[in-house]
Amino acid sequence: MENKKDDDLMEYVPYTTDSRSFIAPTKYTLFTRLFIPWQLIKFAHYNIKMLRILSKGHGRFMDE
Amino acid sequence: MARIVVLGSGFAGNTAALNLKKALGRKHEVVVISPRKHFYYIPSWIWVGVGSMKPEKTQFDLTPVYEKFGIEFKNGAAEEIHPDDADRYVSVKYNDGKTEQVKYDYLINATGPKLNFAATPGLGPDEGYSDSVCSLPHAVKTKDNFLKAVEKMKQGKRQKFVVGTGHGTATCQGAAFEYIHNLEFEIAKRGLRNMADITWISNEPTLGDFGVGGVVVRRNGNFISGKLFAESTFREKGIKWVDGAHVRNVKEGSLDYVNIEGKEGSLDFDFAMLIPPFAGIPISYIDKDGNDIKSQMCVPSGFMKVDADYTSGAKPFEEWKNSDWPKKYNNLLYKNIFAAGIAFAPPHPISKAFKAPDGTLIAPSPPRTGMASGIIGHTVALSIIDMVKNGAEEPTYSASMAEFGAICITSMGKSMTGGSAALLTMYPVIPNYDKYKFGRNLNYTFGDIGLAGHWVKYMLHYLFIWKMKGKFLWQYIPD
Numbered sequence A: 001m002e003n004k005k006d007d008d009l010m011e012y013v014p015y016t017t018d019s020r021s022f023i024a025p026t027k028y029t030l031f032t033r034l035f036i037p038w039q040l041i042k043f044a045h046y047n048i049k050m051l052r053i054l055s056k057g058h059g060r061f062m063d064e
Numbered sequence B: 001m002a003r004i005v006v007l008g009s010g011f012a013g014n015t016a017a018l019n020l021k022k023a024l025g026r027k028h029e030v031v032v033i034s035p036r037k038h039f040y041y042i043p044s045w046i047w048v049g050v051g052s053m054k055p056e057k058t059q060f061d062l063t064p065v066y067e068k069f070g071i072e073f074k075n076g077a078a079e080e081i082h083p084d085d086a087d088r089y090v091s092v093k094y095n096d097g098k099t100e101q102v103k104y105d106y107l108i109n110a111t112g113p114k115l116n117f118a119a120t121p122g123l124g125p126d127e128g129y130s131d132s133v134c135s136l137p138h139a140v141k142t143k144d145n146f147l148k149a150v151e152k153m154k155q156g157k158r159q160k161f162v163v164g165t166g167h168g169t170a171t172c173q174g175a176a177f178e179y180i181h182n183l184e185f186e187i188a189k190r191g192l193r194n195m196a197d198i199t200w201i202s203n204e205p206t207l208g209d210f211g212v213g214g215v216v217v218r219r220n221g222n223f224i225s226g227k228l229f230a231e232s233t234f235r236e237k238g239i240k241w242v243d244g245a246h247v248r249n250v251k252e253g254s255l256d257y258v259n260i261e262g263k264e265g266s267l268d269f270d271f272a273m274l275i276p277p278f279a280g281i282p283i284s285y286i287d288k289d290g291n292d293i294k295s296q297m298c299v300p301s302g303f304m305k306v307d308a309d310y311t312s313g314a315k316p317f318e319e320w321k322n323s324d325w326p327k328k329y330n331n332l333l334y335k336n337i338f339a340a341g342i343a344f345a346p347p348h349p350i351s352k353a354f355k356a357p358d359g360t361l362i363a364p365s366p367p368r369t370g371m372a373s374g375i376i377g378h379t380v381a382l383s384i385i386d387m388v389k390n391g392a393e394e395p396t397y398s399a400s401m402a403e404f405g406a407i408c409i410t411s412m413g414k415s416m417t418g419g420s421a422a423l424l425t426m427y428p429v430i431p432n433y434d435k436y437k438f439g440r441n442l443n444y445t446f447g448d449i450g451l452a453g454h455w456v457k458y459m460l461h462y463l464f465i466w467k468m469k470g471k472f473l474w475q476y477i478p479d
């Protein structure tokens, strides 16, 4: 369960344990994560997402 | 007139107490017993632990809140519960050594966890070699040690940081995950990233499990596991990881572990923050004849038994069911006693339990987050209100973790312009593979990372403190 490639985790090295499930954010992704206009939209989106979960009623039911 | 006694004033206890008093008014008494007179907003301790939030901002005095609400507050620790009708009381010990017997009609045990550092030799800041962010004094000490390591890096001394869980059955991986990212963020902010080796060690069978069996979300036309999310953040920040690991012992500057495959290893460190396993707060349960009935009231780890199916714990992962999880949180022997928040005993883990070849259990305990604790505290309060006001014979409200969702905001750096957090919502908390292909309803299960997540985390800090203070419109802020 230990990641095999210790030296530089950002590097993609073919045929290693890591390469089989390699994932890392692109520069574009990193940019959008901090780009304030986009994040303002996300902020509104997140609040809607959270309200939707809360609208499931917290699973709190009263017995019939 | 009924008297409801609430043990503990954390997320579960305080939510229950405020809702009880609001609904029951002056006709009935609500008493809160807690050894600390402050409410602690625990989720922000990860910021205290890296020095990015002042400790005072995470706590407030409950005395004026309880005065305003007309709740009686006893600043002491519950030591014994005598549950039999003829002699029904809680024995409380105050700081000055005095004791008092507090009678009750209904009792809510919301005492949270005992930090069980003793489970791993050398674990913890008091008698061991690792730090913790699970109490405020610990978080402050952790910050001091972190800043000392920062000073050393400034002097050109490379430092090794290890963050994660300190035992195979620990929970709260989410808090450790937040801490490691904030630690990395603070080091990078100071331009010292090339002086730090940062390693994650966790009992999760795979990264991103978080003790909830992992999550799958829909993203860019694919179904993606949370493992990839977690892995992506570690690669981005150059954090190494060891997963599926039980820490066998912690020594000065190093720790030994064994993993699910039986591999023994060790990690050297200059600084380690390791979350301990939790146990129930040590409270005795005594029947009318003076017999100790704790084994009937609690599971071996000391958490209180409620309406869960505890026989399911002996079954394999594949046979666990949603119906194993409690709904009403009342004790089955004494239906006027409830447990809410971390204090209730879960029937089994949520994540699959593994054993190393030598039999060492590596099984993350189920997290009972602040949100779940608030929901449960509120639900128990509603049942008691119904029993007191309308004479209901049994608890009438239910809230199973198999039927409600969770919102987890995992901070990855505290800054209003350069910070970020992972927002993860899931529904339900306990996966249901019979109903949903990936265990959860993907319309409500969602994950994303970015600055907006940090804004949400910051907003919730103030929103919840407002709610817990019982300020204007507090009751409309969701649990």
Ligand SMILES: Cc1cc2nc3c(=O)[nH]c(=O)nc-3n(C[C@H](O)[C@H](O)[C@H](O)COP(=O)(O)OP(=O)(O)OC[C@H]3O[C@@H](n4cnc5c(N)ncnc54)[C@H](O)[C@@H]3O)c2cc1C
Pocket (backbone or CB within 6 Å): B007, B008, B009, B010, B011, B012, B013, B033, B034, B035, B036, B042, B043, B044, B045, B046, B076, B077, B078, B079, B110, B111, B112, B113, B133, B134, B172, B175, B281, B283, B340, B341, B342, B343, B368, B369, B370, B371, B372, B373, B408, B409
């Ligand atoms: C570092 C960290 C970060 C976290 N981050 C998040 C997060 O981001 N989101 C989230 O949802 N959850 C988070 N959690 C989990 C969350 O803090 C817990 O789920 C929550 O505190 C549990 O609430 P509780 O009321 O059960 O227990 P607690 O909040 O621990 O409250 C227990 C109460 O019982 C009292 N007590 C103790 N002993 C006795 C006694 N003998 N008699 C009477 N009273 C007693 C205590 O003083 C306290 O008032 C985090 C946890 C940690 C440690």
